[in-house]
Amino acid sequence: MTQISVRVDGVTYADDVEPRTLLVNYLREQVGKVGTVVGCDTSNCGACTVLLDGVAVKSCTVLAVQADEAEVTTIEGVAAPDGTLHPLQRAFHELHGLQCGFCTPGMIMASIDLLRDHPDPSETEIREGIEGNLCRCTGYQNIVRAVQHAAGEMSGRARSDGPASDRSASPADVDTAAAPHAVVRA
């Protein structure tokens, strides 16, 4: 056992862990941050993405001992203390950026990391920026819209130049526009 001290979502934890413990298992099983999920066994899916000292990492591919003395932010720590959702959480909700929702915690953490470096990303920059995150449901269209929309909101720009500005669109309308071959009726 090795002693580690990790600050997770603003709270410091001191714990004994086996060196082989993966950060994601430590977060879920010892700290109780079950919002961070595991989607694969091969470091490919990104569902487990958290911020480690401010940058996105796949927490299934980091050992808990490597996070000793570091700061971790999970999806459970991104909303404001009063419960107000992070702009990315809100955008995923409003623009229907999820279906089953399993990839969503990782998508949002990866997008927070992307928007820090690219506050006003192009569609290509978004698609490349989240290439480490796989979604089996949505086809990515609405995920990209949600990230674009949140980027506009976070930088205080009113976006009137693209589909992401259409905040009143119902999810069904948005889906129809995104995937005309699979018409969804409201």
Place this chain on the structure above:
Amino acid sequence: MIPAPFAYARPTTVDEAVQAIAEGGEDVKVMAGGQSLIPVMRLRLAAPETVVDLGRVAELRGVRDDGDAIVIGAMTTHAQVLADPLVRQHAPLVAAATETVADRQTRHRGTFGGALAHADPAGDLPACALALDAELVVAGLGGRRTVPAAEFFVDYLTTALEEGEILVEVRIPKLPGEWGMHYEKFQRVAQAWSIVAVAAAVRREDGHIAEARIGLTNMGPTPLRATATEAALAGADATVEAVAAAAGHAAEGTSPSSDLNAQADYRQHLAQVLTRRAVLRAAGL
């Protein structure tokens, strides 16, 4: 799956690291970013007795100017390499290849030294080190030695690192004259490894190609130089036709594998096409 149990050492200097390896028992693994090692340990393809984590060895991180070369510390992450102005200025080939490695998350943890020491034939950075005639500085209990890139990559996942040695830093000579560089990678989907890729550095002079250096990724168990193409390009006209003719030699002397992604003959075809594209881009044609 999680890794099999192991003892964990976290040195803070190169000397301590080398000592920890010596004291770690029969099967010791050095861990850099862990982006190749942890997946392999999770699949239990590796189950070392001791893991020596280089994550706290500060002297192994960062890029510095050393006169006629830039020196990249082994523990410099892919993300740090991408953000570094010295790399952009003197080794844009390394930046171009690093951009294609994995995804943002993996580039935050994975390191330049780890990618070279891992020596995966499909890894993108070994061919760049080879094309740029990099020198690799390694340390062991007996001191330090320098290994040219051409001697570092020995076989599939095998380097000239001896037991107990670690890679410390990589010297990349500054190339005199005006060089253009480009990395052309062919992959099936996002965050995938190269099926084949070509690292090209080209120096033009008076409408001619004065010199070209071409590294091939995944055209054999180690990275290779496309020597026949390099020879054909030396002194050639800087024209699309001359480059295309020279690129036709790119697969000579290669022995690529056949796997689920591609047959060997398809890889040889790709090597020619990608070499043409890479050299044209590097030469500004």
